[in-house]
Amino acid sequence: MKKDLARIVCKFGGSSVASIEKIRNVALRVKSLQEQGDDVAVVVSAMGDTTDELLELAAAIGNNLNPREMDALLATGEQQSAALLALTLDKMGCKAISLTGWQAGVKSDSNYSKARINGIDAERVEKELDAGKIVIIAGFQGLSSEGDVTTLGRGGSDTSAVALVASLGAKRCMIFTDVEGVYTADPRIVKEACKLPAISYEEMLEMASLGAVVMQPRAVEFAMLYKVEVEVRSSFNLESGTIITEVADMEQQRIVTGIAHDIKCAKIGIFDLPDKPGVASLIFNDLARAGVNVDMVIQSATREEHNDIAFTVCSDDLPLALPVVEKLVKEIGASGMAYGDKVAKVSIVGAGMQSNPGVAAAMFAALADENINIEMISTSEIKVSCIIEESKIEAAVKALHKQFELEQING
Amino acid sequence: MKKDLARIVCKFGGSSVASIEKIRNVALRVKSLQEQGDDVAVVVSAMGDTTDELLELAAAIGNNLNPREMDALLATGEQQSAALLALTLDKMGCKAISLTGWQAGVKSDSNYSKARINGIDAERVEKELDAGKIVIIAGFQGLSSEGDVTTLGRGGSDTSAVALVASLGAKRCMIFTDVEGVYTADPRIVKEACKLPAISYEEMLEMASLGAVVMQPRAVEFAMLYKVEVEVRSSFNLESGTIITEVADMEQQRIVTGIAHDIKCAKIGIFDLPDKPGVASLIFNDLARAGVNVDMVIQSATREEHNDIAFTVCSDDLPLALPVVEKLVKEIGASGMAYGDKVAKVSIVGAGMQSNPGVAAAMFAALADENINIEMISTSEIKVSCIIEESKIEAAVKALHKQFELEQING
Numbered sequence: 001m002k003k004d005l006a007r008i009v010c011k012f013g014g015s016s017v018a019s020i021e022k023i024r025n026v027a028l029r030v031k032s033l034q035e036q037g038d039d040v041a042v043v044v045s046a047m048g049d050t051t052d053e054l055l056e057l058a059a060a061i062g063n064n065l066n067p068r069e070m071d072a073l074l075a076t077g078e079q080q081s082a083a084l085l086a087l088t089l090d091k092m093g094c095k096a097i098s099l100t101g102w103q104a105g106v107k108s109d110s111n112y113s114k115a116r117i118n119g120i121d122a123e124r125v126e127k128e129l130d131a132g133k134i135v136i137i138a139g140f141q142g143l144s145s146e147g148d149v150t151t152l153g154r155g156g157s158d159t160s161a162v163a164l165v166a167s168l169g170a171k172r173c174m175i176f177t178d179v180e181g182v183y184t185a186d187p188r189i190v191k192e193a194c195k196l197p198a199i200s201y202e203e204m205l206e207m208a209s210l211g212a213v214v215m216q217p218r219a220v221e222f223a224m225l226y227k228v229e230v231e232v233r234s235s236f237n238l239e240s241g242t243i244i245t246e247v248a249d250m251e252q253q254r255i256v257t258g259i260a261h262d263i264k265c266a267k268i269g270i271f272d273l274p275d276k277p278g279v280a281s282l283i284f285n286d287l288a289r290a291g292v293n294v295d296m297v298i299q300s301a302t303r304e305e306h307n308d309i310a311f312t313v314c315s316d317d318l319p320l321a322l323p324v325v326e327k328l329v330k331e332i333g334a335s336g337m338a339y340g341d342k343v344a345k346v347s348i349v350g351a352g353m354q355s356n357p358g359v360a361a362a363m364f365a366a367l368a369d370e371n372i373n374i375e376m377i378s379t380s381e382i383k384v385s386c387i388i389e390e391s392k393i394e395a396a397v398k399a400l401h402k403q404f405e406l407e408q409i410n411g
Numbered sequence: 412m413k414k415d416l417a418r419i420v421c422k423f424g425g426s427s428v429a430s431i432e433k434i435r436n437v438a439l440r441v442k443s444l445q446e447q448g449d450d451v452a453v454v455v456s457a458m459g460d461t462t463d464e465l466l467e468l469a470a471a472i473g474n475n476l477n478p479r480e481m482d483a484l485l486a487t488g489e490q491q492s493a494a495l496l497a498l499t500l501d502k503m504g505c506k507a508i509s510l511t512g513w514q515a516g517v518k519s520d521s522n523y524s525k526a527r528i529n530g531i532d533a534e535r536v537e538k539e540l541d542a543g544k545i546v547i548i549a550g551f552q553g554l555s556s557e558g559d560v561t562t563l564g565r566g567g568s569d570t571s572a573v574a575l576v577a578s579l580g581a582k583r584c585m586i587f588t589d590v591e592g593v594y595t596a597d598p599r600i601v602k603e604a605c606k607l608p609a610i611s612y613e614e615m616l617e618m619a620s621l622g623a624v625v626m627q628p629r630a631v632e633f634a635m636l637y638k639v640e641v642e643v644r645s646s647f648n649l650e651s652g653t654i655i656t657e658v659a660d661m662e663q664q665r666i667v668t669g670i671a672h673d674i675k676c677a678k679i680g681i682f683d684l685p686d687k688p689g690v691a692s693l694i695f696n697d698l699a700r701a702g703v704n705v706d707m708v709i710q711s712a713t714r715e716e717h718n719d720i721a722f723t724v725c726s727d728d729l730p731l732a733l734p735v736v737e738k739l740v741k742e743i744g745a746s747g748m749a750y751g752d753k754v755a756k757v758s759i760v761g762a763g764m765q766s767n768p769g770v771a772a773a774m775f776a777a778l779a780d781e782n783i784n785i786e787m788i789s790t791s792e793i794k795v796s797c798i799i800e801e802s803k804i805e806a807a808v809k810a811l812h813k814q815f816e817l818e819q820i821n822g
Contacts, residue, residue, distance in 0.1 A: 020468060020471040020472060023472075024472075054491070057431060057491075057495060058495070058498060060431040061431060061434075061435075061495070061498050061499050061502055062502045065498045065501070065502065066497065066498055066501040066502075068508070069494045069497040069498045069501060069507075069508075069509055070494075070498065072490065072493070072494040072497070072509050072511075073490075073491055073494035073495060073498070075490075076487035076490050076491050076494075079483065079484075079486075079487050079490075080465070080468075080484055080487050082483070083480045083481075083483040083484035083487075084468060084469070084472070084484065086477065086480040086483070087469060087472050087476050087477055087480045087481070087484070088472050090476070090477040090480060091472055091473045091476065091477075096480075097479070097480075098480055098483050100483075100560075102513075103558060103559075124558070147514060147535070148514075149511075
């Protein structure tokens with residue numbers, strides 16, 4: 001009989017391993033999981049501030065540093081926390097072993113600082129699990145085909161964990177974090193917000209990309225691709241969290257699952273663009289080359305051979321975007337531009353939306369009732385987003401939470 | 412044409428890379444070596460306090476920690492300093508690459524925390540050197556045949572550097588450190604002490620084991636075994652240092668090369684031991700099992716079926732040694748014991764000693780002239796050591812330095 005069915009993979013983030021005391025709590029949690037009869041593999045991030053301290057050291061050298069060497073430097077953080085957790089478990093009398101990314105067989109491309117996992121050759125991990133050990137794997141890192149250490153970028157440890165589940169054929173992936181799960185809205189804004197027992201991959205991706213980051217989008221994509229069921233739960237208590245899974249697996253398909261919001265928005269408008277092919281492409285190519293991620297884009301209907309274009313970017317990217325746009329206005333012969341960063345985005349997300357007409361209308365009505373003006377709208381099959389004045393964001397989230405009766409989701 | 416003849420290996424210790432500022436100085440030094448036309452490989456230790464900080468973290472977990480995991484933890488320190496030096500060189504416009512121990516092909520046994528290098532598979536290092544890069548290797552670490560990270564123990568980075576010279580067929584090994592070289596005596600005691608232009612491996616080993624640690628004995632042994640010529644020199648100036656080499660290569664064979672001393676000595680005496688086979692073996696076996704390194708041993712001539720035995724240990728080991736000896740005195744039926752830690756060892760070292768009778772006598776005479784009593788004596792082919800009262804050690808070193816005219820060594 002293969003033991004694979006009893007394998008689980010846990011992941012603990014940086015705040016869960018920020019001190020030896022916290023590492024001890026993680027060790028107790030992992031130990032109790034093993035005592036329940038499962039083989040346990042654990043993926044860890046670097047201790048709380050380690051990565052920041054290493055970045056600070058590097059910043060003293062200069063900017064735009066060699067990416068291969070930055071990855072070699074940063075990957076040591078996770079190696080340290082993995083070894084410290086193994087030492088702690090060993091001291092508690094558990095058989096445990098730490099493995100670096102390359103020892104765990106995590107293979108990636110050479111795209112330093114945001115490498116993608118190509119696959120995991122889990123032979124060593126399997127061997128150690130079969131020997132009854134708790135296997136602790138340094139997250140966030142892989143090895144390129146040239147034999148160089150890479151890091152996987154933001155949320156990389158989540159991706160390491162999901163990839164490991166897929167290659168071990170494990171039954172479950174548990175992401176332990178400092179929140180209790182995925183909520184119907186930010187509980188700091190809506191006190192009636194409920195923890196969702198389950199959410200689909202697609203909804204989770206929309207929630208994450210809209211600012212409610214519980215698990216990194218790349219890791220969710222990976223889970224969706226390999227059909228890995230993930231539970232996001234608190235590392236500080238024993239409550240069950242939120243299961244991220246396929247739509248079909250979910251008990252009921254809600255029309256609206258949650259309200260997401262993002263206040264780090266800025267809008268830019270360009271007026272009277274000549275109405276000819278290639279203009280939009282020119283604008284967004286130049287912005288991409290400057291490293292600016294454009295979010296929503298709205299082009300107005302043509303009026304007399306000219307039209308306006310408006311788009312939003314992350315407000316952090318505004319200083320990068322403005323010089324690009326100012327230069328383009330002159331080159332293209334637009335009549336001018338305007339921008340503002342006192343805007344925010346509020347979104348409703350739900351997999352059931354696609355088969356329920358009138359959801360967007362209900363959203364607009366709820367905002368109108370609160371006297372909130374909508375500046376831009378964008379829709380996908382499972383979400384509707386509106387750009388509104390930043391000062392109105394709390395009122396908007398509360399109104400929408402009530403409108404779609406999300407306080408009753410567990411009731 | 413092979414370029415091997417123009418390859419050099421440098422090693423920089425922890426104090427030389429203790430800050431980004433110091434790493435920058437190391438980078439400038441390494442860059443200028445490369446500009447002189449040599450291919451340069453650099454071995455680095457961890458930054459100043461890194462290893463201590465990691466040890467402190469581990470100490471919060473407990474004592475007697477799992478040695479495999481301790482090595483996995485500690486090896487990250489050198490990986491960080493190697494990456495930081497590569498980042499700095501890269502920023503200066505030099506092509507540079509950092510390699511971990513396993514990437515550099517350093518193979519060791521599995522004797523965690525004091526692993527021995529079995530060999531270096533230098534293919535990757537060769538490839539990078541041939542590509543014109545400065546290759547920076549994390550010292551102090553290797554990879555076992557099981558694929559686990561090991562550390563090489565105290566002085567491990569020196570050993571890494573010497574082993575790399577041997578496997579690259581490099582022409583020179585330069586150990587950059589915080590002293591200028593090997594002196595005829597401790598310059599803090601003897602202001603006339605001279606820096607030796609050269610010293611033999613054997614003399615260096617004796618000097619090191621006698622307390623004058625400029626380069627770790629294991630690394631010197633390794634250099635002797637592979638006939639690697641090593642220069643020990645300051646990382647803070649451009650002065651030439653001391654070359655450690657074979658006796659035959661040295662300009663002249665001095666009778667006495669240097670005066671070493673060690674104040675961390677303690678003596679223990681056991682009285683009236685029964686004069687039968689196996690007694691000495693029993694004593695020293697038990698001490699070894701307790702982890703006590705015995706240095707000098709003197710057994711007095713037999714008088715009426717009983718004799719006395721006296722030996723010295725490092726004063727740090729005295730608390731370990733005393734209970735063992737007290738127990739043995741009872742078991743063996745000795746009449747009693749005595750100990751003292753207010754003693755010190757002074758030694759003369761010189762490869763020419765073996766063919767020059769009367770050197771020991773000259774030493775004893777010089778000590779007698781200073782009214783210094785000799786408590787124990789031990790000799791080897793190239794050294795004579797005396798145990799004396801600790802308070803007299805400075806006077807002894809000065810007197811012997813003068814007696815053997817060491818202030819004239821460069822004159």
